[in-house]
Amino acid sequence: MSKFRKKGKKSQPAVNTAALPDIVFMLLFFFMVTTVMRETSLKVVNKIPSATEVAKLEKKSLVSYIYIGKPIAALEDAFGSAPRIQLNDAFASKEDILLFVENEKLDRSEQERNKITWSLKVDKNTKMGIVTDVKQELRKADALKLNYSSKATDNIAN
Amino acid sequence: MAKREISEINAGSMADIAFLLLIFFLVTTTMDTDTGLIRRLPAIPDEPQIDPPPIKKRNIFEVLVNANDQLLVEGEYMQITELRAKAKEFIKSSPNFPSVVDVTNASNPGLPEFKSEEVPVFGTMLLSKQIVSLQNDNGTSYNMYVKVQNELVAAYNELRNEFALQKFGKTYTELVQQSKGSEAIKEKMRAVKKVYPQRISEAEPKKIGGDE
Numbered sequence: 001m002s003k004f005r006k007k008g009k010k011s012q013p014a015v016n017t018a019a020l021p022d023i024v025f026m027l028l029f030f031f032m033v034t035t036v037m038r039e040t041s042l043k044v045v046n047k048i049p050s051a052t053e054v055a056k057l058e059k060k061s062l063v064s065y066i067y068i069g070k071p072i073a074a075l076e077d078a079f080g081s082a083p084r085i086q087l088n089d090a091f092a093s094k095e096d097i098l099l100f101v102e103n104e105k106l107d108r109s110e111q112e113r114n115k116i117t118w119s120l121k122v123d124k125n126t127k128m129g130i131v132t133d134v135k136q137e138l139r140k141a142d143a144l145k146l147n148y149s150s151k152a153t154d155n156i157a158n
Numbered sequence: 159m160a161k162r163e164i165s166e167i168n169a170g171s172m173a174d175i176a177f178l179l180l181i182f183f184l185v186t187t188t189m190d191t192d193t194g195l196i197r198r199l200p201a202i203p204d205e206p207q208i209d210p211p212p213i214k215k216r217n218i219f220e221v222l223v224n225a226n227d228q229l230l231v232e233g234e235y236m237q238i239t240e241l242r243a244k245a246k247e248f249i250k251s252s253p254n255f256p257s258v259v260d261v262t263n264a265s266n267p268g269l270p271e272f273k274s275e276e277v278p279v280f281g282t283m284l285l286s287k288q289i290v291s292l293q294n295d296n297g298t299s300y301n302m303y304v305k306v307q308n309e310l311v312a313a314y315n316e317l318r319n320e321f322a323l324q325k326f327g328k329t330y331t332e333l334v335q336q337s338k339g340s341e342a343i344k345e346k347m348r349a350v351k352k353v354y355p356q357r358i359s360e361a362e363p364k365k366i367g368g369d370e
Contacts, residue, residue, distance in 0.1 A: 021169070024176040031183035049301045051308035053315055054193040063192060119192055122300045129296035131303070139199050148304055149194040 044069035044086050049124040050153035057147060062115050064104045066097070068130060069123030083126045085134060094133045101141035119147040195307055197358075217270040217287045219248045223306055225297030232268075238305055245313035249354065251286040279349040280325075293361040307358075314356045322350045 044067050057063050067086040071079040085092050087100045105113045118138060122131055138146070221241070222230040229236045231244055251269040261272050261284060272284040290310055294303055318330035326333070330350050337344040 017173070021173040021176055024173055024180055028176055028180040028183065031180065031187055035183050035187040048194075049304040051195055051304055053195060053308050053311045055196050057192045057194070057196075060191070117196070119194065124299070124301035124304070126300045127296065128294050128298040128300060128303055131300055132294075132296065135199060139202050142201070144199040144201060146197045146199055147192070147194040148197065148307065149192055150304055150308075152193055 040065070040067075040086075040089050042067065042086070043072060043075060043089075043091060044084060045072055045123050046121055047123055047125070048121055049150045051148075051150040052153060052155070054150055054152045057117055057119065062108070062112060063117050063119050063147070065119050065121055066100075066134065067121045068126055068134065070125075083123070083130050085130070094130075094137050097134060097137040098141045101138070101143045115145075116143070117145045117147050118143050119149050121149045195304065195311060197307070200359075213289065214271070214287075216268065217289055219245060219288065219290045221290065221292045221306060221310070223292075223294040223298045223302060225295045227299055227302040229306070238302075238309065241306065241309045242313050242316070245290065245310055246317055249286065249288045249290075249313060249317055251288060275352075277349050277352045278345050280353075283353065285353060289357045289359055291359050291361055310358055311356070314354055317354050318350050321353060322346070325350075 046067055046069050068083060069086075070076075070081050070083055071091075079091065085094060085097070087096060092100065101118075104116060108116065120131070120134070135146070138144070220230075220232055224230070229238060229241065231241060232248075236244065248269060251272070252263060252266055261274065263269060263271050270286050270288045273287055274282055275285045277283045277285070292306065292310065294306075315330070322328055322330040322333055326346055328336075330347070333343055333347040333350065337347045
C-alpha cells in the first residue's frame, strides 16, 4: 500500500515548453520565405482541362499568365457571359496583349526576355475562337513559347 | 541604494503570437506549380511567302476538328481514343522502320516518304518526312483542342520511348532525365529527337460553324 501512496504524492514535472516558441518560429520563417502572395485575383471562371503528357514549368519567375474564360458569377451582371481575357488584374481586349507582352518583357532582365513562357489558363468550356485570336496576337508580339495549362491525369477518354 | 528586483518579462504568450503569424502565412501560401502542354508558335514571316514550298499530300497527317468536337483524321471519322495509334502508325510510316531501304516507301503508298539525313549517333539514316497538320474550327471547345494536342504529343513521346528503349535500353523520358550530367546521354537524346522530330503544324483557323 505504501508503494502506491508514494507515487501519488510525487506529481510528475510539467513538460518543459520553453522550446515551443523556437519551433514555431522556425516553421514561421520557413513559410515566410517560401510564400508567394497571389498577385492576381481571378475574374474569370477557370477550370483548366486535363492531359496526360504534361510537363512542369520550371522557373516560376519566367512564367506570365493569360486567363481566358467566362466572367465569374458575381461579375456576370456587369460583364455578361461571353468569354473574356484577363491580364494581370483586369479584363482586357485582344488589342491589349501587345502592350501586356512588352510590359512583361520589360519586367525581366535582358537575357531572360526570350525565355518567358506564356501560360494560357483557359477555361475548358471556352470555344477556340477567342483562344486563336490570342494566339495570333502573341505571334505578332513575338511571344512564341506557349503553355496550355492543364492538370495531369492518367486517362483523357471522357 | 535599494536593490529592486526586476521581474522577468513573461514570455508565455510569445508562442501564441508566433502561432498567429504562422497560421497567416500557412493560409496565404500557394505552392502549386503550373503544369501543361508546352508548345511553340511559328514566328510570323517577315515578308509574305509568295510560293510556299509544295508538300506532298502523302506526307501530311491531316487532323480536322469541327465545331461539334468531332474528329476527321485523314478523311476518316474517328474517336479521340483512336487518334494516338493512328498518328503513331503514320509518323513511323513503315512497319520495319528504322531499317528501311526504299526512299519512296512505295510499298506503303498512304504513308509518308523517307529522306536520307545525318543523325548524331547512328550516322546517315532514312527519316520519315512526316508532318502533322491540325486544323480546328472557331467553335471547337478548348477541352477538345487540348485533348487532340495531347494525343498527338503522346504519339511522338511513345514512339521516341519505344525507339530509345530498342536502341539504348532506356526510354526517351529516362534519357531526358539523365541528360543533365552526361554529354553522351545528351547526344543519344538528340539522336532520338532527330529521328522522330515533333512536327505539329497548325493551319490558320476557319470560321465555319458555331459561335465564339
